[in-house]
Structure formats: C-alpha cells, structure tokens
Amino acid sequence: MKAAVFQGPPGSWPAKPLVVQEVPRPEPAPGEVLVRVAACGMCRTDLEYMKEGMRPPKAPPLVLGHEISGTVEKLGDGVEGVKEGEAVIVAFSLPCGRCAFCRGGTENLCERLEVVGASRDGGMAEYVAVPASAAIPLPPRAPLVESAVLTDSFGTSYHALVHLGAIQPGDVVAIYGASGGLGLSAVQIAKALGATVIAVGRQPWKLAKAKEMGADYLLSTLEHPQLEKEIRRLTGEGATLSLDASGAPEMIACACRSTRPGGKIVVMGYGVKTVSVPLHRLMWLQYSILGARTYRLVDLKRVLAMAEKGMINPAAVASHRFPLAEVNEAYRMLDEGKVLRGLVVP
Ligand SMILES: [Zn+2]
C-alpha cells in the first residue's frame, strides 16, 4: 500500500519532506481491524513533530495522521461487533482499559495511552490497523470523508466545552483560535448548545467562517490589540467560559483578564510556552483554569449523535481535500494558515 512516511528526525520538515512510498499493508492483530482510509485530517500536532521538533512517542519512521474515517476491510481474530465493509471513524486515543484512570471513567488520561499516528502508525496511508474498540460505526447517512473531523476537531472540543467547561444555554463563550479545525468545531458545538459565542481569531476569512458557523461576535487580534476591553464591552462582567484552541500564551493571558468572576478557562490548544497568572486575581475572582486532553469515548458518541441530528456540520469545517501524493503541499498550506481543516484522501 501507499503511505506518507515521516522519516524524521523531528523538526526536519520541510527540508526533509514526508516520503510517499510503498510499504507492507498492515495485518490486523487479534482484536484489531484493518481500516481502508477514506480520509485523514491534518492536525497542527503533526507539524509539532515534523517542523517544531517535538519527539513522537514512536521514533520515526512513522506514518502520521490521527483524524481518520474509513471502511472496515478485514477483521483480526476474535473481533466481534464490527463488520467488514462497515463505515467507521477511528478514535485515535487508545486507552489500556485497566489502569486507575481507565477504570475511573477518565480513560483520556490513561497511564499507558497509545495514540494512532504518534505511538503507532496512523492514517496518512491507504490502510491503518487499529483495535476494534476504536472503530466507531457511522450512522447510515453520515458523509464518510468529512466525518473524519468528528474524531479530533469535534470530539476534543466537545470534551472541553461540555465535560470540563460545563457549558449551559445562555453562557457567553469566548473561543480563542476560532480559525482551525478545533476552534471552528467548538463554535458549532457551543451554538448548538445555546450559548452566545465570541470568536477570536486573526485572519478575516477564517473569522468569516466562524460567522457562517454561528458565531455572534467576531474579534480579530489584528484589529483589536486590546482584546480583553472588547470582550468586556460585549459582555459586561466578562465571558462565562473561555476556551483556548490556540495554545498561545497571550490568548490565555487575555482569557484571565476577561473571564467573569467564578467563570472557567479551558485550554485545549497545545503549546510549550509558559503563561504567568496573577494569583491575587485568580483567588479574588475565583475563576478556574482547566486543561483538556483529547476526549473520552462517550464524548465521541455524543458528537456522532449531534451530527446525526444535524446540530453540527462536519463538512463546514473540512475545507480542503488533497490526494496522498500532495501531502507535503497540504501540510505547507496548513503551516501557512491557508486551510481550516484539510483532509488527505488517499
Ligand atoms: Zn489533533
């Protein structure tokens, strides 16, 4: 089969591009299924490995890609409950099922978590082998290609907004980095759940997309250098809930200055920089800062139900399609901010 292989070392892209090459088709181990990939989303986390030098848990050569939809091609020994030919999305976060976190219902924090496209080969290929428990059947009318974005973009945003942010109808939610797959999915989910949404981003065309997805107010960081003043002007006491999809310290610092007393700041963006928080404000205003790591299986099921009811629209987030042969060009466009969520269709 064909696969786009990251040869490493971390941080060497684009000088050393991904190599689209023939590799042996994986065989599903007992308990696994082989999925024929219909689409695989490109995530900024991939660029962290490729360009920024973060080390993936599995040393290269590695097939990246963790936002996958496809059809079940072959069952490994002992697999029940999934059928050959069935359309599925793949949960990329693979918990062990046995540790204290898994038993306690927070399997996203599993001690022995494996991640598709990071600790084992992922979806930038024609086929991927995954545990059968990670292959989640799609409802009959769901679009196979675009549904890939339900796994990371929507699943992670749902977990952050609903499970950690405890979003309620009537909340005023400021979403930072409402410009990529996660941020725009979060706009859709927050609107579907009855919140007023302030979308914060940089590029006007992406903010226009946030508007199409229902955002009530748009704030461009280019036009509003004093962002927190604008948020206070719009909200009075501040946002009830601030969600960061950017991983940028200045956005989280802004959230600390514009979230109302007793409110929540949930951080699902990934970054390596440090943020300083004035402790007197944290104590006196009694706001919470919560990290949000991927999602639990139950979050994915709820996202699928929302998509089935038409409450969210994954196709609106999946802005571009690329053949596998153009994978390097596709990541270049992601790096330059020219796509919302790009899908590689092998
Ligand atoms: Zn991701």
Ligand SMILES: [Zn+2]
């Ligand atoms: Zn575990």
